Amino acid sequence: MKVLVTGAAGFIGSHTAERLLRDGHDLIVVDEVNDAYDVRQKHHNLHILERTAAECGRYLVLYKADCADVTAMGAIFEREGPIHRVCHLAARAGVRPSIQDPHIYIHSNINATVTILDLARQFGCELVVYASSSSVYGGNTKVPFSEFDPTEVPVSPYAATKKACELMAATYHSLYGTPVTGLRFFTVYGPRGRPDMFPFIAVEKLIRGDQISQFGDGTSSRDYTYIDDIVSGILASLLTPTPSGARVYNLGNSTTVTLTQFIRTVETAVGKPANIKYLPDQPGDVKLTYADLTLSKRELGYAPQTCVEDGIRELVKWYVGRNADESAHVRMLDGLSGKEVETRVAFFDEEEDELDAVGSSCSSATDCEDESASVGVSEENFGTVDGENEPIARVTSVSTLCEMEGVAMVHGGIVSEKLKQLVGSMEVLVLDGSVGVVSTDR
Numbered sequence: 001m002k003v004l005v006t007g008a009a010g011f012i013g014s015h016t017a018e019r020l021l022r023d024g025h026d027l028i029v030v031d032e033v034n035d036a037y038d039v040r041q042k043h044h045n046l047h048i049l050e051r052t053a054a055e056c057g058r059y060l061v062l063y064k065a066d067c068a069d070v071t072a073m074g075a076i077f078e079r080e081g082p083i084h085r086v087c088h089l090a091a092r093a094g095v096r097p098s099i100q101d102p103h104i105y106i107h108s109n110i111n112a113t114v115t116i117l118d119l120a121r122q123f124g125c126e127l128v129v130y131a132s133s134s135s136v137y138g139g140n141t142k143v144p145f146s147e148f149d150p151t152e153v154p155v156s157p158y159a160a161t162k163k164a165c166e167l168m169a170a171t172y173h174s175l176y177g178t179p180v181t182g183l184r185f186f187t188v189y190g191p192r193g194r195p196d197m198f199p200f201i202a203v204e205k206l207i208r209g210d211q212i213s214q215f216g217d218g219t220s221s222r223d224y225t226y227i228d229d230i231v232s233g234i235l236a237s238l239l240t241p242t243p244s245g246a247r248v249y250n251l252g253n254s255t256t257v258t259l260t261q262f263i264r265t266v267e268t269a270v271g272k273p274a275n276i277k278y279l280p281d282q283p284g285d286v287k288l289t290y291a292d293l294t295l296s297k298r299e300l301g302y303a304p305q306t307c308v309e310d311g312i313r314e315l316v317k318w319y320v321g322r323n324a325d326e327s328a329h330v331r332m333l334d335g336l337s338g339k340e341v342e343t344r345v346a347f348f349d350e351e352e353d354e355l356d357a358v359g360s361s362c363s364s365a366t367d368c369e370d371e372s373a374s375v376g377v378s379e380e381n382f383g384t385v386d387g388e389n390e391p392i393a394r395v396t397s398v399s400t401l402c403e404m405e406g407v408a409m410v411h412g413g414i415v416s417e418k419l420k421q422l423v424g425s426m427e428v429l430v431l432d433g434s435v436g437v438v439s440t441d442r
Contacts, residue, residue, distance in 0.1 A: 001025050001026070001084045001085065002025070002026045002027075002028065002059075002080070002082065002083055002084050002085075003020055003025050003026070003027055003028070003083070003084065003085050003086070003087055003238065004027075004028045004029075004030065004076075004077075004080070004083045004085075004086045004087070004125075005017045005020065005027055005028070005029050005030070005087045005089065006029075006030045006031065006067050006086075006087070006088045006089055006090035006112075006116065007030075007031055007067075007088070007089035007090030007091065007131075008027075008029040008030075008031055008045070008046070008049065008062075008089070009029075009031035009033050009042035009043070009045050009046050010031070010042065010045070010089065010090070010194070011045075011188070011192055011193050011194045011227070012089055012131070012185070012188055012227065012230060012231075012234075013031070013045075013089040013090070014045035014046070014048060014049060014192060015190075015192065015227050015228075015230075015231050016087060016089065016231050016234050016235070017029060017049050018048060018049060018052050019231050019235060020087075020235070020238075021049065021052045021053050021056050021058045021060065022052060022056055023235070024056070024058065025058065026058055026059035026060070027049075027053070027058070027059070027060050027061075028061055028063065028076065028080045028083065029046070029049065029060065029061065029062045029063065030063045030065050030067060030073070030076060030090070030335065031046070031062075031063075031064065031065075031090060032064065032065060032066045032067070032090075033046075033064060033332075033343075034108075036092060036093075036094075036097075036196075037194060037195050037196050038195060041192070041195065043330055043343055044192075045192060046062055046330045046332070046343075047330050049062070050062070050330060050331070061080065061333060062330065062331065062332045062333065063076055063332065063333050063334070063335045064332045064333065064334060064335060064341055065334070065335025065336070066108075066112070066335075067088070067090045067108075067112035067113075067115060067116060068107055068108065068111040068112040068115050069115070069335065069336075070115050070118075070119075071336060072335035072336040073115055073116070073119055073335065074119060075335060075336050075338070076335050077119045077122075077123045078123075079338060081123055082123070082124070083120075083123060083125055084125065084126050085125060085126050085127045085128075085129070085238055086116060086120050086125050086127070086128045086129065087129045087130075087234065087238055088112075088113060088116045088128060088129065088130040088131065089130075089131045089234075090108070090112060091108060091109050091112070091131055091162075092104055092105045092108040092109055092158070092161075093133075093158070093194070094158060094196060095135060095156040095158050095159070095282075095284040095285060096156075096282060096283075096284060096285075097158075098156050098157040098158035098161070098284075099156060099157060099283060099284055102157035105157050105158055105161045106157075106161060109158075109161035109162065109164075109165060110161050110164050110165060110168070113130060113165040113168060113169070114168055116128065116130070117168060117169060117172045117178065117180070118172075120178060121172060121176045121178050125178075126179065127179045127180075127181065127238065128169070128178060128179070128180045128181070129180075129181045129182075129183065129234065129237050129238050130165060130169060130180065130181070130182055130183070131182075131183055131185060132162045132163075132165060132166055132182040132183055132184045132185070132248060133158070133159065133162045133184055133185055134184050134185065134186040134187070134223070134250070134252065134289045134291065135154065135155075135156060135158055135159035135162060135286070136151040136154060136159050136162050136163045136166070136184060137149065137151055137184075137286070137289070138151065138153045138154050138155045138159060138286065139153070139155055139286055139287070143288060143290040144254060144290040144291055144292035145250065145289065145290055145291060145292055146250075146292040146294070146295075147184070147248050147249065147250055147292070147295050151163055151166075155284055155286060156284035158284075165182070166182050166248055169182055169246065170246050173245055173246035174246075177245065179245045179246070180245075180246050180247075181237045181246075181247050181248075181249065182247070182248040182249070183233065183234060183237060183248075183249055183251050184248060184249065184250050184251065184252075184291075185225070185230060185251055185252075186222070186223040186224075186225045186250065186251065186252030186253065186289055186291045187199075187222040187223055187224045187225060187252075187289060188225050188226075188227055188230050189224055189225070189226065189227065189311060189312075189315060190226050190227030190228065190311060190314060190315055190318075191227065191314060191315060191317075191318030191319075192227075192318070193227070193315065198262075199224070199262075199266075199312070199315060200315070200319075202262070202263060202266045202274075203266055203269075203270065203312070203315055203316055203319050204319065205274075206266055206267065206270040206272060206274055207270055207316075207319065207320070209272070209275070210275070211275045211276070211277050212263065212274050212275065212276050212277065213276075213277050213279050214259060214263070214276050214277065214278055214279065215279050215280065215281055215282045215285065216259065216279075216280070216281040216282075216285075218258060218259045218260035218263075219258055219259070219260070219287075220258065220259050220281075220285065220286075220287050220288065221256040221257060221258045221259070221287070221288045221289070221290070222256065222257060222259075222262070222288075222289050223252040223253050223254065223255065223256055223257075223289045223290050223291050224253060224255075224257055224262065224308050224311070225251065225252050225253040225291075225304060226253070226304070226306035226308075226310075226311035226314075228305075228306060229251075229253065229304035229305060229306055230251055232302065232304075233249070233251040233296060233300060233302045234251070236300040236301055236302055237249065237300055240299070240300055240301075247299070249295060249296040249299070249300060249302070250291040250292060250293055250295070250296055251291070251296060251302065252289070252290075252291025252293065252304070253291070253304045253306075253308075254290070254291050254292070254293045254304070255307075255308070256288065256289075256290050257308050262308070263276070265308055265309055265312050266312055266316075268309075269309075269312045269313050269315075269316045270316055329343065330343045
């Protein structure tokens with residue numbers, strides 16, 4: 001079976017795609033590889049997929065494209081058809097960032113999902129499985145959360161976009177008969193997890209001996225669900241026809257763990273106590289998530305197997321050993337043109353415990369003249385602008401020099417005199433709208 005998987009450079013998407021390859025399926029992967037979190041981790045995930053496809057002898061093609069781009073996505077469907085099933089996992093995730101910038105969530109979640117649904121309809125795909133979220137339940141007090149509970153009062157833009165995706169999927173099924181399955185994920189964690197989520201943050205900070213910020217009094221509870229269990233539910237939904245042709249399922253662990261309990265579990269797994277900074281509750285956070293799995297168990301055979309203690313041990317084991325891989329290159333294609341965009345993969349440095357190698361300075365085949373130019377990126381933030389808590393820029397060092405004196409890209413920064421002073425012998429330039437650093441002392 002040929003499956004299109006979106007968001008496969010991410011946490012859940014990469015694990016799902018890897019499992020599909022190992023189970024004997026051919027894959028078309030689409031991901032824009034955005035900077036919502038460290039793109040080098042996403043490149044690492046894509047490299048794992050390339051390696052898995054080679055080991056299993058399966059067809060795999062990686063496209064760099066925005067899932068909301070109708071033209072680029074249409075070209076991919078046309079070029080790679082027939083596509084039998086779609087697993088749409090690409091999205092902007094996170095409650096708090098959605099409050100700060102709701103527009104990007106509308107684009108990446110709602111617009112992208114409508115694009116996928118419409119192209120799946122046009123090209124006759126058998127089934128679209130898409131990611132929803134437990135956030136749609138908002139502040140529901142009835143527990144556990146059932147798929148039949150009301151979800152009309154979301155408490156964040158993120159939750160609202162996920163609910164909108166469910167409504168659009170139901171509409172496409174009603175109008176065109178498109179088979180659709182939505183999956184409401186409950187706090188997914190595990191190896192290769194998102195670095196902006198609390199399980200990853202807690203493990204990293206305890207291992208490094210850094211302070212952990214605890215929002216609230218520690219009684220808030222989450223239904224933490226291990227990645228392997230989530231992937232089993234995703235694959236079951238892809239391979240199991242839904243009775244009505246349009247369904248939404250909870251995928252959780254159906255066990256609640258308080259924040260205090262979770263931190264204690266991480267302490268045990270890491271073997272050291274946490275240094276906790278106590279802070280007020282955050283806007284948009286809900287007090288409790290708790291999945292009723294009656295429907296997903298009955299119709300998908302979904303049955304999570306991993307307790308939080310075992311799952312956290314696996315997360316810690318991965319985090320400690322993640323520097324074992326060697327550097328490599330990922331071969332991605334531009335979604336619209338189909339031309340190759342090569343990206344050098346970054347891995348973790350054993351001594352520094354930070355990503356050592358390189359992420360490509362080219363976001364597409366036309367972004368810079370020399371596609372072999374690549375840089376190492378420091379995680380150090382260089383001050384603030386007008387009192388805001390945003391980094392001015394991140395200084396880079398050139399690890400592979402291109403012909404034009406080693407151009408190194410600094411994404412999303414603001415050029416300032418302070419930055420120029422800090423880089424010393426490096427001159428800061430603006431090149432085609434991107435910030436560059438060019439060495440003048442060689």
